[in-house]
Amino acid sequence: MTEINIQAMALTFNPIPANYRKMSDDELTERINQKKRELGEKLVILTHHYQRRKIVALGDYKGDSYALSKIAAGLDAEIIAFCGVHFMAEAAEILSSDDQTVYLPNPLAGCPMADMAAIANVMYAWDQLKELVPDSKIIPIAYMNTAADLKAFCGKHDGLVCTSSNAPGAFEWGFERGDKIFFYPDEHLGRNTANKLGIARDQIAVWDFRKRKLGGNSPDKIKNAKVIIWKGYCHVHTTFTPDHVRMMRERFPDVRIVVHPECPEQVVELADANGSTAFIVKYVDEAPSGSTIAIGTEINLVDRMAHEYPDKKVMELSGNTCAMCVNMYRTTLNDLAWCLENLDDIKSIEVRQEIQEDSRKALSRMLDIAK
Numbered sequence: 567m568t569e570i571n572i573q574a575m576a577l578t579f580n581p582i583p584a585n586y587r588k589m590s591d592d593e594l595t596e597r598i599n600q601k602k603r604e605l606g607e608k609l610v611i612l613t614h615h616y617q618r619r620k621i622v623a624l625g626d627y628k629g630d631s632y633a634l635s636k637i638a639a640g641l642d643a644e645i646i647a648f649c650g651v652h653f654m655a656e657a658a659e660i661l662s663s664d665d666q667t668v669y670l671p672n673p674l675a676g677c678p679m680a681d682m683a684a685i686a687n688v689m690y691a692w693d694q695l696k697e698l699v700p701d702s703k704i705i706p707i708a709y710m711n712t713a714a715d716l717k718a719f720c721g722k723h724d725g726l727v728c729t730s731s732n733a734p735g736a737f738e739w740g741f742e743r744g745d746k747i748f749f750y751p752d753e754h755l756g757r758n759t760a761n762k763l764g765i766a767r768d769q770i771a772v773w774d775f776r777k778r779k780l781g782g783n784s785p786d787k788i789k790n791a792k793v794i795i796w797k798g799y800c801h802v803h804t805t806f807t808p809d810h811v812r813m814m815r816e817r818f819p820d821v822r823i824v825v826h827p828e829c830p831e832q833v834v835e836l837a838d839a840n841g842s843t844a845f846i847v848k849y850v851d852e853a854p855s856g857s858t859i860a861i862g863t864e865i866n867l868v869d870r871m872a873h874e875y876p877d878k879k880v881m882e883l884s885g886n887t888c889a890m891c892v893n894m895y896r897t898t899l900n901d902l903a904w905c906l907e908n909l910d911d912i913k914s915i916e917v918r919q920e921i922q923e924d925s926r927k928a929l930s931r932m933l934d935i936a937k
């Protein structure tokens with residue numbers, strides 16, 4: 567699919583006014599820069615690593631969800647334009663102060679994995695767990711990729727939030743305080759983290775939220791489990807398979823393979839390294855000139871690094887471009903220009919007061935464990 571076709575698709579489902587859809591990239595870029603000059607230090611644009619290159623180029627900061635949440639927590643700017651997906655902008659809103667306003671330039675940019683855990687289903691699971699193992703202390707851990715009410719659930723029940731940058735530290739934090747960890751929504755990050763900590767396979771239970779009783783587990787399986795993992799997944803990272811790793815090694819015997827821990831465990835096991843997007847960026851940066859590197863993560867990051875490191879051969883692991891997060895790709899220059907020129911009219915990100923406090927508690931615990 568060409569860049570033009572994908573661009574057209576992104577705009578087709580976008581409710582911004584027609585005049586913004588018709589502007590050229592040069593005009594949009596100039597208008598965005600004009601607003602940046604006008605607003606000066608009042609405005610900060612945060613961009614996730616998976617955003618389009620043209621968006622990242624206009625940002626004040628780029629990073630993964632962990633780095634951006636830390637940055638958001640320390641900003642003074644009145645206006646934060648978050649070029650990412652909804653749960654990230656929501657986390658920035660929770661961590662920012664009352665006199666700051668957070669905008670998501672394309673309000674349709676969500677995360678299908680985050681949507682796989684809904685508060686009603688998590689509470690249903692929690693009630694069953696508490697009934698089955700009333701004497702066990704269960705620590706809930708929410709991946710950053712969750713809605714605010716699910717983060718608040720962790721804040722309320724002595725748990726915390728984690729990202730792929732700090733999941734092992736968060737699990738260790740949990741085991742210092744409890745007997746079992748209940749992690750949602752990504753099965754693969756949960757499993758890869760448990761593997762990293764040496765948890766035995768028979769002590770990992772997967773909770774299928776589509777099943778009525780115990781997420782499809784036997785009572786003994788849950789009683790014996792140290793880690794109970796929600797059966798959610800990222801459709802981008804589960805694109806990668808062990809065959810991709812094998813084929814890449816056949817074609818390029820000296821290739822180094824680095825993947826994100828949202829990939830299936832078989833892929834992670836066959837790779838040379840795995841880690842968050844920040845880890846992947848560092849891995850490429852530190853590889854010697856002339857290296858061949860295949861990456862199992864979202865294509866926009868891989869594409870940007872291929873441009874930024876012309877002295878290295880940087881490729882996407884599957885060998886095609888289907889590993890794209892269409893939600894990250896939704897945010898266009900058109901959205902950002904429209905957002906910045908209409909701040910008074912556009913609805914900002916809001917988190918209900920009753921969940922603000924508990925979700926901030928869970929996010930602050932995450933930021934604290936890194937100190």
Ligand code: SF4
Pocket residue numbers: 651676677678679680711800801802803864891892893894
């Ligand atoms: S890459 Fe996957 S986890 Fe990240 S926002 Fe897209 S769908 Fe969600």
